[in-house]
Amino acid sequence: MTSPQGRAFAVMLAVFGEMEAEGIRARVRAARAHLLKDGRWPGGGVPYGYRSTANPDGPGRVLVKDPVRSPWLAEAVEIALEGGTVNAIATWLTNNGAPLPCRQTTPQAVGRPAWNRQTVDGLLRNPVLAGMTPYNPGRAKSAKRVNPFAVVRGENGQPVVNESLAVISTEEFAALQRLLDSRSSPQARKRSERQSTSPFLSRVAHCDECDVYMCRGTNQGRAVLYCPRCRQTMSRSTLDPYLVQRLLKERGREPHAQATVLGCWAATGDELAKRKILLAQLESLRIRRGVVGRLFDEERVLLRWRNSTAAGGRSQEEPAPHSPF
Ligand SMILES: [Zn+2]
Incomplete structure (x- = not known):
């Protein structure tokens, strides 16, 4: 060599x-x-x-x-x-x-x-x-x-x-x-994962930036809503209770299905029934992009209720026009 x-x-x-x-x-x-x-x-x-x-x-x-x-x-x-x-x-x-x-x-x-x-x-x-x-x-x-x-x-x-x-x-x-x-298949796995997250906010919130429905998903094991386009996320552990609190406080006395929002809400434990109650009151729910971080920022939630029927308006009991059902 x-x-x-x-x-x-x-x-x-x-x-x-x-x-x-x-x-x-x-x-x-x-x-x-x-x-x-x-x-x-x-x-x-x-x-x-x-x-x-x-x-x-x-x-x-x-x-x-x-x-x-x-x-x-x-x-x-x-x-x-x-x-x-x-x-x-x-x-x-x-x-x-x-x-x-x-x-x-x-x-x-x-x-x-x-x-x-x-x-x-x-x-x-x-x-x-x-x-x-x-x-x-x-x-x-x-x-x-x-x-x-x-x-x-x-x-x-x-x-x-x-x-x-x-x-x-x-x-x-x-x-x-x-x-x-x-x-x-990955799709089948995704579907079963999605079922484990609450359907309460399924196709309810829009991304304010992209004007598309935000999807249910998880981020590092935590339930989030995410925008399929710009990928902004919103943690649901704070958003869901925040929305419920505002719904019951601001719209609790509104009529709903021969009772009130508050009454119907208390009577059901079903996430989809609750979603329907929310949709009946909701004019629009949009999520703004925020600073990345864990803290919940109210400013990101743009919430508009429908015209109040309790205040004398026409009945708006029909399901929301953008309901997927
Ligand atoms: Zn977006």
Whole structure:
């Protein structure tokens, strides 16, 4: 390595080494692809509910149903298709003592809860459920998640289905994937988060700057209203009580549904009913941008009530014109 010739030789060795490594990778990929097309098991992690066995029709190994675990797999799939959540299935498998995946019964795994949502999600997404073969030549374990649509296909482009391995049809498998995706999509998660915040101020307040409805959300775990356009936020832990206090104090005697605002308010615990009472009194509610900080600033709240009916005006009992209902 001290002479120019020595350094050149080292570089050449490295180049040949790289060529050889690439050649090996290509041969492994080709071999796996060949085995998959041939209906043989190329090795790697055996999916839950199955085991590999000597190929009765020739060399190599093939996948067959594991008589012990396959019924549990079929039952888990059934529960999922009926709408059971991944977490519910994990709990069900644990409580009923379903045998764990083989690779998790190693001594290191003892004492650890093995049925978790990742394990269940993984087995529900494996195309082998419909007798299809995941097409993943060259990357068996490195693939983070099996792409349920990358499967071995025949000459006609249709998935090759081994009926002896299937616990559901390919149609049921596709429906199952849609079900799982609809539950784990960011949108689905957002929707469930939003439901946990109070609907009291849903589509009630406008951003004064942008003239759009402010949305319900959370900021670092605290409920806020935020403007989807300029992103200003208003903490609801202070805004909600402030509005309620003003509503009851300034409009408590207004008639509402054969009673008064105060009476109706006291009679209901329902957030949406309260929202309706507020909307019936509200002319407009706009939120101004303020100095960033935690303190509540009254100046940011531009609140206008409707014309008072108690003061002799025409009845304004109809729901607000901008009510989404
Ligand atoms: Zn805005």
